[in-house]
Amino acid sequence: MSAPSFFAREEHPALVPASERGALLANPGFGKVFTDHMVTIRYTEGQGWHDAKITPRAPLVLDPATAVLHYAQEIFEGLKAYRLPDGGAALFRADANARRFRESARRMAMAELPEELFLQSCRELVAVDREWIPEAEGGALYLRPFMFASEVFLGVKPASEYLYMVIASSVGAYFKTPTGVSIWISEDYTRAAPGGTGAAKCGGNYASSLVAQQEAIREGCDQVVFLDAVERKWVEELGGMNVFFVFEDGSIQTPPLGGTILPGITRESIMLLAREEGLTVREEPYSIDQWEADVASGRLREAFACGTAAVVTPIGRVRGCNRDFRIGNGGIGVATDRIKARLVDIQRGVAPDPHGWMERLF
């Protein structure tokens, strides 16, 4: 694996000094502290993948006619490298991100990066920027692989050139509040329609979700939750997180994938861990009316959102035009807490990893 690297390495002329880095890592927040390096790999039709490099992190220079700036052919991933108790580091399920990145590329008619290149690019960036992995509980090095149409052309067609990159950000907790988040039911906007790009991790999905997120904030909520685009009644997911419901009989439920929901790796991991614990796990549609009724009757006990960035976050309150209901005491419930601990303990390397989800890097 550490055979001659495919990646050319450009020496950094001026790394961030250790004292400055230490200050940044003390309270990194989310997505604003970046490491010293970045990965770039180019794709050119007829030539394939070439010019793989690890270089000092620096701004890009783009021609104003670069295709992505006009037609949004862009995809991304998000995964974390965790500090292990012995000082080493490991990636969590990076192979699943590599596969999903290829599937997103296919949906957006982009060149598909070989999974091994994706993995190698992540491994090498973590290795070169290893000092940037926070040690504090809840901290991690968040990797952001992404790819965009870099061809300079205004014609509407799949580009013949792409730039793949990986940058890394030292992160702490995603949400500042330790308690449950409040979510706003979007009635005017949908996130994804059948046949659309809801299952692809592309920037365009986020661009179209922002006006709904803005509405949620205006209404005093933390996040938006989207309903299906056809019947406008089935709960799908948040802007960037999947959703789970916990019932009084101990079973859990999450909306089924089917093209309009992003197949979250956290979602899949939670389903597997819950089934191993003997819980009943359903992937079935759940309507907003039923959610409200089940909260009123006591059948629904907890709800939570999940994703790489925020891990597991309890949903404390749900609001919409004609709705407003609280879940439990508004904080984290016992089942949510347990599921979160099961996952986080594996990721932090303090619990056994029977599925081989963690890949130790050093």
Ligand SMILES: *Cc1c(COP(=O)(O)O)cnc(C)c1O
């Ligand atoms: C990335 C993402 C998720 C969560 O996926 P994970 O693999 O668990 O990080 C959920 N929904 C959307 C829309 C996303 O983009």
